[in-house]
Amino acid sequence: MTAIASTLPDWNPLSLWYSDGWTVTKRNLIKIKRSPDMLVFAVIQPIMFVVLFSQVYAGAIQVQGTDYVQFLMAGIFAQTVVFGATFSGAAMAQDLKEGIIDRFRSLPMSASAVLIGRTNSDLVLNTISMVIMMATGLAVGWRVNSTVPEFLAGVGLLLLFGYAFSWVMALLGMSVKSPEVINNASFLILFPLTFISNAFVPSETLPTPLRIFAEFNPVSSLVQAARQLFGNEGSAPVPDIWTMQNPILTVLIGVAVMLIVFVPLCIRKFASISSR
Amino acid sequence: MTIIEARGLTKTYKSKSGPVHALAGLDLTVPRGTVKALLGPNGAGKTTVVKMLTTLIRPDSGTALVDGIDVVANPKGVRRIIGVSGQYAAVDENLTGFENLEMVGRLYHLGGRAARKRAHELIDLFELTAAGNRPVKGFSGGMRRRIDLAGALVINPKVLFLDEPTTGLDPRSRLALWDVIKRLVADGTTVLLTTQYLEEADQLSDDIMVIDGGKAIAEGTSDELKAQIGGHRLVIALVNAADSAPARQIMARYGSGEPTVTTDGRGVEVAVTDGPAGLQHVLAELGAAGIDLHDAGMRRPTLDDVFLKLTGHKADLSVTDDDETDAAKPAKGRRARTDNPSDASSDTPPRELVK
Ligand SMILES: Nc1ncnc2c1ncn2[C@@H]1O[C@H](COP(=O)(O)OP(=O)(O)O)[C@@H](O)[C@H]1O
Ligand SMILES: [Mg+2]
Numbered sequence: 001m002t003a004i005a006s007t008l009p010d011w012n013p014l015s016l017w018y019s020d021g022w023t024v025t026k027r028n029l030i031k032i033k034r035s036p037d038m039l040v041f042a043v044i045q046p047i048m049f050v051v052l053f054s055q056v057y058a059g060a061i062q063v064q065g066t067d068y069v070q071f072l073m074a075g076i077f078a079q080t081v082v083f084g085a086t087f088s089g090a091a092m093a094q095d096l097k098e099g100i101i102d103r104f105r106s107l108p109m110s111a112s113a114v115l116i117g118r119t120n121s122d123l124v125l126n127t128i129s130m131v132i133m134m135a136t137g138l139a140v141g142w143r144v145n146s147t148v149p150e151f152l153a154g155v156g157l158l159l160l161f162g163y164a165f166s167w168v169m170a171l172l173g174m175s176v177k178s179p180e181v182i183n184n185a186s187f188l189i190l191f192p193l194t195f196i197s198n199a200f201v202p203s204e205t206l207p208t209p210l211r212i213f214a215e216f217n218p219v220s221s222l223v224q225a226a227r228q229l230f231g232n233e234g235s236a237p238v239p240d241i242w243t244m245q246n247p248i249l250t251v252l253i254g255v256a257v258m259l260i261v262f263v264p265l266c267i268r269k270f271a272s273i274s275s276r
Numbered sequence: 277m278t279i280i281e282a283r284g285l286t287k288t289y290k291s292k293s294g295p296v297h298a299l300a301g302l303d304l305t306v307p308r309g310t311v312k313a314l315l316g317p318n319g320a321g322k323t324t325v326v327k328m329l330t331t332l333i334r335p336d337s338g339t340a341l342v343d344g345i346d347v348v349a350n351p352k353g354v355r356r357i358i359g360v361s362g363q364y365a366a367v368d369e370n371l372t373g374f375e376n377l378e379m380v381g382r383l384y385h386l387g388g389r390a391a392r393k394r395a396h397e398l399i400d401l402f403e404l405t406a407a408g409n410r411p412v413k414g415f416s417g418g419m420r421r422r423i424d425l426a427g428a429l430v431i432n433p434k435v436l437f438l439d440e441p442t443t444g445l446d447p448r449s450r451l452a453l454w455d456v457i458k459r460l461v462a463d464g465t466t467v468l469l470t471t472q473y474l475e476e477a478d479q480l481s482d483d484i485m486v487i488d489g490g491k492a493i494a495e496g497t498s499d500e501l502k503a504q505i506g507g508h509r510l511v512i513a514l515v516n517a518a519d520s521a522p523a524r525q526i527m528a529r530y531g532s533g534e535p536t537v538t539t540d541g542r543g544v545e546v547a548v549t550d551g552p553a554g555l556q557h558v559l560a561e562l563g564a565a566g567i568d569l570h571d572a573g574m575r576r577p578t579l580d581d582v583f584l585k586l587t588g589h590k591a592d593l594s595v596t597d598d599d600e601t602d603a604a605k606p607a608k609g610r611r612a613r614t615d616n617p618s619d620a621s622s623d624t625p626p627r628e629l630v631k
Contacts, residue, residue: 016385019382019385020382020383023379023382023383027368027371027375027379030370030371030375031368031370031371034370034411035370098366098368098369099362099364099366100366100367100368101366102327102332102360102362102366103360103362103366103367103380103427104383105331105332106330106331106332106355106358106360106362107355107380107383107384108352108355108356108384108385109383109385113383272333272334274327274332274333275364
């Protein structure tokens with residue numbers, strides 16, 4: 001056999017962390033490129049949501065001070081980034097089932113590289129979905145009524161929230177027995193979280209218990225923040241709750257909390273998992 | 277001289293039917309440059325040992341050093357010098373063979389250029405050209421296994437771990453893989469391999485440790501073990517069950533142990549040290565005594581024989597609960613539990629048949 005140096009170059013931890021994370025990201029992106037069903041999920045579904053909701057409900061739902069399409073788009077963006085995060089969980093569970101995690105864990109790579117690669121590639125996927133949704137939105141009459149920096153901040157905030165939520169879902173993905181479990185579980189969590197919110201209808205139109213849930217729902221803050229930054233607010237009164245009155249700050253705090261809690265938990269979990 | 281040194285390894289899993297002692301105090305020593313086979317039935321604890329030594333799971337108690345590095349205290353140090361091919365091929369289905377190997381090279385930190393160069397070399401070495409540029413998805417179990425094994429050799433590892441490397445392969449792929457492993461061994465790589473096949477341990481290893489219930493029950497070279505269980509087996513099938521007593525007496529004279537008679541009284545079997553000579557003598561005497569035979573021949577000892585001899589009970593090859601999970605991995609090629617590599621391998625002497 002040809003000799004290969006078994007004394008490997010000394011890498012400093014930071015460049016190791018970066019290059020290993022990038023290697024795994026590339027691997028995940030190749031995977032996405034080669035499985036059409038994932039691409040369909042990321043591309044077709046957002047188009048469908050924008051077109052269906054804007055056409056079906058536009059006449060039925062009244063929004064004070066603006067038309068429904070303007071109101072709807074931030075809601076669909078938020079829903080898409082939150083759903084996109086579940087992909088991180090399903091993919092971790094799948095890798096565990098296929099045994100590739102054992103290969104990764106037997107290599108001298110950075111302990112967080114697989115997780116960083118996972119959440120990074122899902123960020124890429126979410127970005128692609130966002131661009132497609134925006135194009136579709138513009139086609140059905142959506143308009144951004146804010147400055148360029150505000151618009152970019154809105155996009156950044158949505159993607160950041162999705163990224164942080166990916167870490168939450170990744171932990172779930174490593175904790176369940178099979179990828180099917182995570183798919184079912186995440187739908188049970190995500191449907192209420194996205195639908196009992198201000199994403200598709202103004203929350204004040206909901207029956208009281210649901211309205212209260214919707215007003216405290218973090219997804220509502222995300223949607224409210226995006227509406228503000230895109231200038232799609234309309235003139236409806238915002239619920240008199242701190243998290244809804246300060247949606248951008250709320251989202252930033254939420255993102256920080258998710259990352260501070262779940263990144264270390266994920267890394268710890270990863271260090272002890274092994275497929276059977 | 278020793279490169280693997282493990283003392284008192286234990287691991288207990290919780291299960292619905294109470295605790296499972298996967299390892300119950302296992303000691304293991306492997307000298308540098310040798311091949312050690314862990315031989316044992318399903319559920320013996322083979323995978324658990326391999327996972328501990330490759331830093332995938334931590335022992336509940338006990339210590340293990342690989343090339344002097346503690347697997348618990350410095351897992352990364354161990355990972356830098358080992359190559360692993362686990363029981364189920366750990367390859368990415370959506371990547372090509374080349375991409376899989378390049379990725380592994382990068383994660384060993386060879387750098388992009390060296391990783392690609394090494395991937396090309398391994399593709400040639402393992403004759404993986406067909407899988408080089410197409411996603412692994414569509415390929416056979418044998419091909420997957422080879423890519424996985426190639427992944428374990430991206431660096432020249434100081435120790436190579438192979439967990440049931442040929443389980444689930446057809447006889448031809450099994451022989452091909454044996455060749456690859458033999459070549460590696462000739463280069464002086466230390467190998468720890470696990471298997472359920474005595475034949476495989478015999479073919480590939482210098483030293484065999486038989487394990488059952490998470491403990492070592494015998495250890496030695498393949499010759500030493502065979503001497504203990506008595507090389508070949510002579511097997512005859514009688515026309516008349518009434519002849520079993522005299523046939524048994526005759527076979528006892530040439531056997532290295534007590535002959536056994538099947539419950540229907542027609543089959544008699546005994547272990548012998550020299551198979552061919554023993555068979556000739558037994559046939560001559562049976563002929564002289566006028567005993568009619570349906571069939572006579574010799575066979576190699578199997579794991580079952582080893583177990584029967586060492587533990588007094590048969591190897592438990594029954595389906596254990598972990599097979600349920602395995603059933604969910606159809607692509608990994610579940611082994612048919614009855615396939616004995618000696619049945620089909622071309623280097624097995626044909627079974628002599630006398631009518
Ligand atoms: N993750 C696990 N959870 C529960 N039991 C396990 C787990 N892994 C292995 N076992 C049990 O431990 C025992 C030894 O398993 P293993 O090391 O896989 O055996 P082998 O590789 O020799 O077939 C078996 O009884 C198996 O069912
Ligand atoms: Mg095993």
